[in-house]
Amino acid sequence: MPRRILVTGASGMLGTDIVTALSAGNEVTGWSNTQHHPDYRRIDATSRRQVDQFFAENSLDICVHCVANADVQACESDPESAARLNAETTRNVAEACIRHGVKLVYISTEYVFDGAAPDGYTESHTPRPLQVYGRTKRQGEIHASRVPGQLTVRLPVLYGGRVPGRGPTWTESLLHALERDTPVELDDRFERQPTWTRDIAGLLDRAIGRDLEGILHMASQEGMTKYAWGRRIAAAAGLPTSLLRPLRTPPPASGIAKPVRPWLSAARLELLGMRPPAGVSERVGPFLRSIEAGRTDSARR
Numbered sequence: 041m042p043r044r045i046l047v048t049g050a051s052g053m054l055g056t057d058i059v060t061a062l063s064a065g066n067e068v069t070g071w072s073n074t075q076h077h078p079d080y081r082r083i084d085a086t087s088r089r090q091v092d093q094f095f096a097e098n099s100l101d102i103c104v105h106c107v108a109n110a111d112v113q114a115c116e117s118d119p120e121s122a123a124r125l126n127a128e129t130t131r132n133v134a135e136a137c138i139r140h141g142v143k144l145v146y147i148s149t150e151y152v153f154d155g156a157a158p159d160g161y162t163e164s165h166t167p168r169p170l171q172v173y174g175r176t177k178r179q180g181e182i183h184a185s186r187v188p189g190q191l192t193v194r195l196p197v198l199y200g201g202r203v204p205g206r207g208p209t210w211t212e213s214l215l216h217a218l219e220r221d222t223p224v225e226l227d228d229r230f231e232r233q234p235t236w237t238r239d240i241a242g243l244l245d246r247a248i249g250r251d252l253e254g255i256l257h258m259a260s261q262e263g264m265t266k267y268a269w270g271r272r273i274a275a276a277a278g279l280p281t282s283l284l285r286p287l288r289t290p291p292p293a294s295g296i297a298k299p300v301r302p303w304l305s306a307a308r309l310e311l312l313g314m315r316p317p318a319g320v321s322e323r324v325g326p327f328l329r330s331i332e333a334g335r336t337d338s339a340r341r
């Protein structure tokens with residue numbers, strides 16, 4: 041039976057792919073905030089009144105909460121705004137879910153960990169965030185955990201398509217620089233698990249279909265630094281990898297404490313019989329083709 045699903049942050053990078061994946065077989069509605077989208081309601085999720093009113097007027101089975109400020113630097117510069125977007129919006133949505141008997145799926149991050157565990161983190165490890173982004177997302181997890189039957193999905197660094205009205209994505213900027221023979225310095229200290237938003241959306245659809253509960257890590261099990269990631273992208277695009285320079289010391293402006301290796305284990309996912317999302321080596325080709333297709337589509341419009 042189709043379920044009535046709300047995706048908050050539907051206009052964002054991950055939300056866009058989640059809406060697409062869930063729309064096959066469900067009735068999906070979405071929220072945006074600053075962006076106008078003909079199918080979405082413009083809601084300020086920091087306003088408890090607006091959130092309550094939406095839940096009172098719309099009958100829902102599930103809410104996938106993607107609203108956040110995922111920019112680590114911006115969160116550090118404005119902790120109050122980060123708390124409003126990452127923690128308070130989750131409290132507003134979680135309380136509305138409790139009142140209306142709606143299942144909550146909360147999207148969280150590997151930044152709730154300090155990155156010091158040599159073997160990475162399972163769902164039972166205790167979070168210890170190092171910076172404002174991680175702390176406010178952890179507060180969001182605590183609010184979400186009060187909703188009966190909730191699912192909290194922790195994700196690693198993501199790559200996806202460009203959000204209309206925003207600047208180029210990291211991949212697009214990198215390709216652009218390399219096409220112009222501009223050298224690019226990329227971090228070579230922090231190990232990440234870059235994962236395509238499209239793969240997360242497909243897995244999330246399956247997790248929701250199985251009504252999974254608790255905490256679930258969804259991350260590619262291929263680790264790499266931004267430098268190694270950039271090299272994969274350049275090579276797949278036929279651009280010179282020699283223009284990329286590994287950065288092994290933090291840039292002077294960046295005083296934010298970041299986890300060196302906040303590795304999300306996929307052990308629970310595998311126990312559930314679900315294959316972890318593919319890594320960059322396997323997905324870089326299809327991903328670059330999807331960007332190219334997007335460019336061609338916009339050129340035709």
Ligand SMILES: NC(=O)c1ccc[n+]([C@@H]2O[C@H](COP(=O)([O-])OP(=O)(O)OC[C@H]3O[C@@H](n4cnc5c(N)ncnc54)[C@H](OP(=O)(O)O)[C@@H]3O)[C@@H](O)[C@H]2O)c1
Nearest residue numbers: 049051052053054072073074075084085107108149197198
């Ligand atoms: N990006 C990553 O690498 C990454 C990694 C791990 C986890 N995550 C998590 O994944 C989720 C989605 O991230 P993303 O990268 O897709 O973020 P994003 O592209 O920045 O999208 C953020 C979304 O939140 C909406 N929003 C912002 N302020 C709002 C407000 N006051 N009221 C209602 N909506 C508001 C935005 O709407 P408008 O654009 O219309 O204003 C947008 O739809 C977040 O929970 C993030 O913490 C992201």
